[in-house]
Amino acid sequence: MFAFIVRRVFQAILVMVVIAFIGFSVQHSIGDPVRDMVGERVSLAEREALREQLGLNDPVLAQFGRFCWKALHGDLGTSYFHKRPALDVIVSKAPATLELVFGATVIILSFCFPVGIYTAIQPRAWFSRFVMAVSTIGVAVPVFLTAIVLIYVFGVELQWLPTYGRGVTVNVGGWDTGLLTADGLLHLILPSVSLASIMLPLYIRLIRSEMMEVLETEYIKFAWAKGLSRWRVWLLHAFKNTLLPVITVFGVEIGILFAFTLLTETVFQWQGMGFMFLEAVERSDTALLVAYLVVVGVMFVVINTIVDICYGLINPMVRIAGNP
């Protein structure tokens, strides 16, 4: 286990360096941050002076070296737009995104298992057919459209739910949370549902097909033959064995979930990292972009590590520790 963790730490560092380097080498094609910092009429010479002062005219490698040196001291640069350390900006936006992903995950997990299992056991029931039909549409409709439709139906027409933002948040130990206020929770519903709408149909279909496959296997037939209770066969024997591929997919897809927060957050004016990222692209805030890429890179390594560890817990056959 120790060797595994050490390997992962090295991987994380490598990922960070590579991402940061890519970030630096493409920053010129993202645009010129100085353009957004000054008014339209500011002369070329003034802009050039500002570029010089910010070190944007240095060779990419020199800029990259300076970035790495500062990064070793915990400084990922200063956002041009926010005029604060980039890491501070990202950390201040992280709770919003994490709560949104949490909300979506809760919705996905609480629906995908019961519905997935039911549709596998009763494939011919009208409810199963209905779910399959809806899930096809669900996979196909872009999240942007789902979000707008939800806003118009529940926000504008019915006026049940708020249309934008996070509502009232409270600060608990530096974490700005909307989970502890009624207003904050109401604001969370529409964005979470939109975000969940991408993954939920996929999981239901995945669990269903895996489960149906397992139900055909020899050992399930043997379990029936033994006269075990229905619930014991379905849940303990069949369902447990459908979990493995589901977890693999979940590990990969959680990254995609984060990617989709970009769209969801923009539509709902949800002040998280995804929104911040898109704004940074529009404003050519390259310092913030590079820092964001590095942070996201680390997050992915951590998520994948957790998934790998979970894997071993569920299926001892693929245990990682000690294996070459």
Next chain:
Amino acid sequence: MKRVIMVCLALSLVLGGTATAEMKTLRLALASDPETLDIQQQLSGNMLEFSHWVFDPLVRYAQDMSFEPRLAEKWEQIDPLTIRFHLVKGVKFHSGNPFTAKDVVFTVNRMKQSVDFKGLFEAFETPVIVDDYTVDIKTNKPYSLVLNMATYIFPLDSVFYTGTDEKGQPKDAVVKAGYSFANETLPSGTGPYRCTFREQGVRMELERNPDYWDKNSPGNIGKVILTPIKEEATRVAALLSGDVDFIYPVPPQDFDRIDKDPKVNLFTYTGGRIITVQMNQNRLEAFKDPRVRQAINLATNNVGIAEKIMRGTATPAGQLSPKGYAGHDPALVPQYDLAKAQALMKEAGYENGFEASMIATNNRYVNDEKIAEAFAAMMAKINIKVNLKTIPKAQYWDEFDKQVADFQLVGWHSDTEDSGNFYEFLAMCPNKETGYGQYNSGNYCNPEVDRLTLACQTETDLTKRTAMLKQIEKILYDEAFCVYFHWQNHSYGAAKGLDVLPIVNVMNFPYIGDLVWN
């Protein structure tokens, strides 16, 4: 920072608690919020709006573009280089410091240090204090736009912004990138609102200034909560659902919806931003021929674009200066005549047309991408095959400067609210040293236009000056130096009872301090 917020919150509770009790709270949603708290660090529409909320200028534009006294109650020209301003007495900053002539001097000097403002204030000398309430604003040459520039002078609290801060940096420093006292501290101005809370990009709160000097201000909004909502559809939805009371801009596609909804009102007002396409004569020989440029203008149905694409939210243009500007000539109307355009092309020897590349933004101006597509289609009628590429604004301006295409789209709003500014940036011969013609990617160059424009800068006789500006506008129109599309209108969506029309203006800075909610 937190401490400053707390102190200001406490102060506002003590000072403003009673006065604002019966006044209403306005929830305002804009596409974006002010970039910084230092009003002289960045020159942008957002920052100027913010300046009008929390500060007051010496003078401001009324709806008819005349000058309305603000902190300067009257003014007189005492010699060709000097205008004497008499300041309102008894005005206090939010910090409690009294406002006097020294604050005007401090502010003008600070603007001359700021990268964004120094170009505008090049002609200005350090103002001279006559007494506490009289100040002479001096220029180094006779200058016709002193009052226009005075709309940019929002006096800062010189006592508040002098000295060194906790980090040992001077409080008056103007810093583009990174920390500065003025960037991060809730400002002290004289304005109708004091800023009590700000989280960048998330929320800003403004409380009515109970000691506001202008007792004639009809404004009855006690508190403003500003939230930026970037996505157009969400901004409109927030208004329709009653989550916010006032939004702008309103996207053209939602005009009907807001108009029909009985709970909200739609307002539009003429704006000053002209949308044009420049034809690069250095890249394409054909563009050197005025007949070709005229043909292109004649083949552009800009009335149709304003009606169909902009849904009536734009005024078709045949010149640069919008109505109300000195150079505006009502005779220069947009023309659309396809037959004449084809005839001109034939006469110029381009009957079979040619191919031309074009770049345009796709997120900078209202419907910019659609306008460019429509233009490309219209050009096909006179056999010009346009290869259009649209680019996000973040990458656009570098390409624009490099002049990568034959047709290049550009919108311009005169930041002096004077016609001369259009000519200086868009029509004068490009000159790297003087900076004139900085956005003239068509490389149109006419010495007569240059001479007249420069003469207008120092001409203080308004009648003569207006005649010269109109003359320039006529030359540019006759020579079809660019393709004129339209002036973008401003659009506002507001809850019933908000009396928006009296507070809007050409610049798109609704004077929210004077907003009345019935």
